[in-house]
Amino acid sequence: MQSQVKASVMEAIGETPVVRLGRIFPAASVVAKLEYMNPGGSIKDRMVRHMLRGMPSGTAHVVESSSGNTGAALAMASAVMGLRCDVTVPDTTSSEKVKRIAAYGAAIHLCPPDDYHAAAERLVSENEAHYLDQYCTPLNREAHYRDTGPELWRQLAGEVDVFVCGVGSGGTISGIGRYLKEQNAGVRVIGVEPPHSAYRKLVTDRPAEGVFKSAIEGVGKRQASRSFDPAVVDDVVQVRDEDALDWCRRLAQKEGILAGGSSGCVVAGIAQLLPKLHGLRVATVFPDSGVYYLSKYF
Numbered sequence: 001m002q003s004q005v006k007a008s009v010m011e012a013i014g015e016t017p018v019v020r021l022g023r024i025f026p027a028a029s030v031v032a033k034l035e036y037m038n039p040g041g042s043i044k045d046r047m048v049r050h051m052l053r054g055m056p057s058g059t060a061h062v063v064e065s066s067s068g069n070t071g072a073a074l075a076m077a078s079a080v081m082g083l084r085c086d087v088t089v090p091d092t093t094s095s096e097k098v099k100r101i102a103a104y105g106a107a108i109h110l111c112p113p114d115d116y117h118a119a120a121e122r123l124v125s126e127n128e129a130h131y132l133d134q135y136c137t138p139l140n141r142e143a144h145y146r147d148t149g150p151e152l153w154r155q156l157a158g159e160v161d162v163f164v165c166g167v168g169s170g171g172t173i174s175g176i177g178r179y180l181k182e183q184n185a186g187v188r189v190i191g192v193e194p195p196h197s198a199y200r201k202l203v204t205d206r207p208a209e210g211v212f213k214s215a216i217e218g219v220g221k222r223q224a225s226r227s228f229d230p231a232v233v234d235d236v237v238q239v240r241d242e243d244a245l246d247w248c249r250r251l252a253q254k255e256g257i258l259a260g261g262s263s264g265c266v267v268a269g270i271a272q273l274l275p276k277l278h279g280l281r282v283a284t285v286f287p288d289s290g291v292y293y294l295s296k297y298f
């Protein structure tokens, strides 16, 4: 018998389950990878682990701007590694996500939604800290290309025709999408975002008329992030907040999957696409848990 004890929670990241959504989509083949089962509670654990492996040696202080999950993943890793950690978050972030970051011992800076990236940059320059910068670094999508993508492909035994994924920084869809397409060039990759977000116009000829504003945390951006790779994505669909939340509640009540609003958003996107998905095997990821939004969505 071999010991299965992990040296720290960082080694417990990954190998999350893939589950069929047979109750809400009985006539289709749709599966979801439950990334909220990572120890830090979201898909961002993998990205942060990869980014910290690449940080300059001697780093003692890290900073990140985050809609919450990256902050929690970084705060968790900083606790394990003995790093000082500052996280800037939009002041619209759910209180559970803010408290979660603080509970790991990180310093939280609540900022106006337009200022949380700039606030992180100010902290970095004032403190000579290391900025992870998920919206710019190639390490974001590389984490999913090297880790999440191969894991998903193996768990699906290659049985996937369409990968549908919510888009925030764009790291998840770009990294997993690229890996899946390299295994099978026929795999289609479709992004999902709220209305008026910046990504649809990058891959289709439909403009982003109107001002982007959404209550769904984690997906959609006013300005596209450099972590998004348009070359990997075949289409992007947009989903209204009401529909995202409706599907989020159905996920909990019909599948027993208590996932966050961005998971509801991607499921609403799949429901919208369903007539075009007949006979195709669809896979997606659920980035985080509904537990972080109990006071906001449920």
Ligand SMILES: Cc1ncc(COP(=O)(O)O)c(C=O)c1O
Binding pocket: 067, 068, 069, 070, 166, 167, 168, 169, 170, 171, 172, 173, 217, 218, 219, 260, 262, 263, 287, 288
């Ligand atoms: C809850 C949630 N869903 C989806 C995403 C989108 O993932 P990505 O940034 O890789 O596009 C994020 C990113 O912060 C998130 O926090």
